Amino acid sequence: MKGVSTIIATILMLVIVISMSAFAFTYMTGIFTTTTAVVLNVDDTSYCSGTTGTTIYVMIDSSGTSTVDANKVRISGINANGVNIAEQPCSATSVTINASSVYQCTNTLVGTAGFNTVKVKDPSGRSHSAVVQCIG
Numbered sequence: 001m002k003g004v005s006t007i008i009a010t011i012l013m014l015v016i017v018i019s020m021s022a023f024a025f026t027y028m029t030g031i032f033t034t035t036t037a038v039v040l041n042v043d044d045t046s047y048c049s050g051t052t053g054t055t056i057y058v059m060i061d062s063s064g065t066s067t068v069d070a071n072k073v074r075i076s077g078i079n080a081n082g083v084n085i086a087e088q089p090c091s092a093t094s095v096t097i098n099a100s101s102v103y104q105c106t107n108t109l110v111g112t113a114g115f116n117t118v119k120v121k122d123p124s125g126r127s128h129s130a131v132v133q134c135i136g
Contacts (some may be wrong), residue, residue, distance in 0.1 A: 038061075038066050039064035042128060045059045045102065046058050046136070050114075052111070055111075058075050058105040059104050060100050060120055064100075066099055067097060070091035071090065071092065073090040073105075075087065075118065079114075080114025080115050080128075083117070085116075090103075117130070
């Protein structure tokens with residue numbers, strides 16, 4: 001019974017190692033995944049206060065690679081009763097939201113007791129939403 005020769009086995013091993021190294025290199029340099037410059041999400045530390053006309057404090061998680069002006073970020077939502085919460089800027093003034101940080105909007109939303117949906121829209125129009133529970 002004959003097997004694979006030593007020379008062919010060595011060449012096959014080299015090809016496997018080189019191809020695995022190339023795959024690892026491209027993955028590490030970000031060819032398969034890229035991060036958008038501005039990525040905003042509703043942070044899970046968003047919270048409510050008050051019992052009637054519950055105030056929702058929106059926390060924004062900026063996980064992108066660039067800063068963004070807070071008054072160009074829009075916040076809105078739907079309260080627990082299914083009524084739209086009017087869209088407004090995150091901040092009334094020009095404040096910078098730094099990359100890789102959490103920012104609390106100075107403007108708040110008015111929700112109701114129960115599960116309120118909060119939406120954050122970045123300047124390019126991409127939006128992300130999350131549910132904030134208010135007890136009242």
